[in-house]
Amino acid sequence: MKSIAIIGGSLAGTRAAQELRVQGYDGQLFVVGEEHQQPYDRPPLSKAFLAGTLDRSELDLLDAGEDAELDLQFRTGIRAERLDPANRRIALSDGSELVVDGVVIATGGRPRTLPGTDGISGVHVLRTVDDALGLRADLTAGSPRVVVVGAGFIGAEVASTCRGLGLNVTVLEALDTPLSRVLGPQLGTACAQLHDDHGTVLRCGAVVDGLSTTDDGANGRRVTGVDLVGGEHIPADVVVVGIGMIPATEWLAGSGLAVDNGVGTDSGLVTGFPNVVAVGDVARYTSAVSGTVVRHEHWTNAADQAGVAVTNLLAGHTARHYTPTGYVWSDQYSSTIQLSGHPHPSDEVTIVDGTPQERRFVATYQRDGVTVGVFAMNNAKLFNRLRRQIARPATAVG
Numbered sequence: 001m002k003s004i005a006i007i008g009g010s011l012a013g014t015r016a017a018q019e020l021r022v023q024g025y026d027g028q029l030f031v032v033g034e035e036h037q038q039p040y041d042r043p044p045l046s047k048a049f050l051a052g053t054l055d056r057s058e059l060d061l062l063d064a065g066e067d068a069e070l071d072l073q074f075r076t077g078i079r080a081e082r083l084d085p086a087n088r089r090i091a092l093s094d095g096s097e098l099v100v101d102g103v104v105i106a107t108g109g110r111p112r113t114l115p116g117t118d119g120i121s122g123v124h125v126l127r128t129v130d131d132a133l134g135l136r137a138d139l140t141a142g143s144p145r146v147v148v149v150g151a152g153f154i155g156a157e158v159a160s161t162c163r164g165l166g167l168n169v170t171v172l173e174a175l176d177t178p179l180s181r182v183l184g185p186q187l188g189t190a191c192a193q194l195h196d197d198h199g200t201v202l203r204c205g206a207v208v209d210g211l212s213t214t215d216d217g218a219n220g221r222r223v224t225g226v227d228l229v230g231g232e233h234i235p236a237d238v239v240v241v242g243i244g245m246i247p248a249t250e251w252l253a254g255s256g257l258a259v260d261n262g263v264g265t266d267s268g269l270v271t272g273f274p275n276v277v278a279v280g281d282v283a284r285y286t287s288a289v290s291g292t293v294v295r296h297e298h299w300t301n302a303a304d305q306a307g308v309a310v311t312n313l314l315a316g317h318t319a320r321h322y323t324p325t326g327y328v329w330s331d332q333y334s335s336t337i338q339l340s341g342h343p344h345p346s347d348e349v350t351i352v353d354g355t356p357q358e359r360r361f362v363a364t365y366q367r368d369g370v371t372v373g374v375f376a377m378n379n380a381k382l383f384n385r386l387r388r389q390i391a392r393p394a395t396a397v398g
């Protein structure tokens with residue numbers, strides 16, 4: 001291959017660029033990213049960067065001078081608008097076109113919003129640096145009452161940061177137990193207790209019906225509260241919507257790629273075209289282990305997939321399978337939560353060290369007598385030891 005375009009200049013795209021050079025690719029390398037930013041890391045956006053204790057420069061994914069070392073040709077602030085894989089053409093939003101031998105799709109996703117809330121002042125989602133700056137500006141203007149919709153990892157982290165800023169926070173969660181679809185009810189409950197410990201009001205089984213607003217003059221409408229199904233009104237000056245994301249695949253319409261809740265790939269992250277691979281939050285691959293179709297929305301997955309995808313792209317066929325570790329972390333209040341493996345909410349949970357009451361414990365998930373996952377709150381040492389017991393199949397294709 002003499003030319004490769006990476007579409008999406010964030011974590012998965014940056015790792016793909018680094019891997020391409022590590023794996024010996026010395027041709028042209030374009031990185032097309034719609035944000036007006038050099039590649040940056042997202043996890044701090046809900047934590048230290050939102051709190052104002054971390055600078056933008058500390059989010060950089062590339063070291064100083066690394067883009068020149070890797071010989072990357074950046075197209076920042078430019079969207080890919082169409083892909084024609086058969087003719088190897090990518091149409092860009094500035095009217096230009098790239099004609100390349102290989103394509104890495106790394107377009108991640110966009111936050112899910114509450115219907116009908118676009119353009120209402122005080123209502124935020126959180127995916128980008130600009131989102132975080134806009135939210136921080138609202139959080140630090142007076143002492144706003146904050147309502148976070150969704151008690152998943154990002155919602156919980158935002159609530160934690162807002163409490164750190166001394167704000168009144170209510171978290172609304174539609175499920176009976178936060179994170180129960182990921183962690184199961186027992187460990188979801190253990191995480192939910194962190195909110196209570198730190199003075200955040202957590203309301204479970206709370207389904208949002210809509211937002212109340214007031215006329216804010218030239219600024220349009222401003223949020224005044226959240227209305228729940230059942231009629232209750234919760235006053236709010238700032239509402240943060242953390243209800244998941246939607247894969248950014250609209251630019252692939254008509255491309256001939258399998259697009260359905262992400263970009264469909266085989267077990268090696270290769271699409272229906274051997275010269276097009278997908279990585280990160282946007283990739284929906286068929287697991288070589290279970291045969292099921294999976295898409296992850298976590299940092300380690302996005303970073304780890306790049307090496308496998310790039311090997312297969314350069315080989316022109318699927319030479320390696322992707323087998324994820326399932327590692328996820330979340331920092332909430334002063335606690336670190338870690339999860340590894342692929343637990344199902346119905347797996348048997350055993351606390352193997354500490355107790356949830358101490359907010360320091362480790363638990364394993366067992367299925368048919370086999371350890372399929374490890375969870376820890378504030379015990380990284382034991383977590384790291386136990387996670388090695390989770391079986392990981394070989395990645396080479398026979």
Ligand SMILES: Cc1cc2nc3c(=O)[nH]c(=O)nc-3n(C[C@H](O)[C@H](O)[C@H](O)COP(=O)(O)OP(=O)(O)OC[C@H]3O[C@@H](n4cnc5c(N)ncnc54)[C@H](O)[C@@H]3O)c2cc1C
Binds near residue numbers: 300
């Ligand atoms: C606030 C926040 C906190 C998080 N915290 C954690 C955490 O603590 N632990 C954890 O494991 N994970 C965390 N994550 C998840 C992790 O950051 C993501 O899994 C990771 O960013 C995925 O990387 P990606 O490169 O696949 O996609 P993204 O980071 O979404 O990047 C995709 C890029 O592609 C660009 N793009 C989209 N469409 C186009 C197009 N048509 N043309 C050009 N460019 C395009 C986008 O603008 C974006 O820059 C967090 C995420 C967020 C938002």
